[in-house]
Amino acid sequence: MDELILIGVAIRDLRKSKGLSQGKLADLVDTQASYISAVERGEKNVTVETLTKIAAALGENLFEMLNPNKEEIESIKQIDELLNGKTDEKRKRLLEIFEMIARLEQ
Helix, strand or coil, X not given: CCHHHHHHXXXXXXXXHCCCCHHHHHHXXXXXXXXXXXXXXXXXXXXXXXXXXXXXXXXXXXXXHCCCXXXXXXXXXXXXXXXXXXXXXXXXXXXXXXXXXXHHHC
């Protein structure tokens, strides 16, 4: 499991729980919304300095922000295994299905 994905998920979940958009978080951290989006998807190798700024903007310390519960990590690993080895198109479709399911549960 890629640690960058776990970091991104932790940031996204905390951001959403605080009711912030990616754009608002980007403003607080003095960066672009596209950068926050890429970090949340695990596509950017984010520095400790930037992680600390993100955590502060979200009202957390870095350790608390990056310490999701074990059940969440297991779920993320299972999703990663389902997506592993799939074509980009199949990954995209599966992620869309996961997002639809998540919206139904809200």
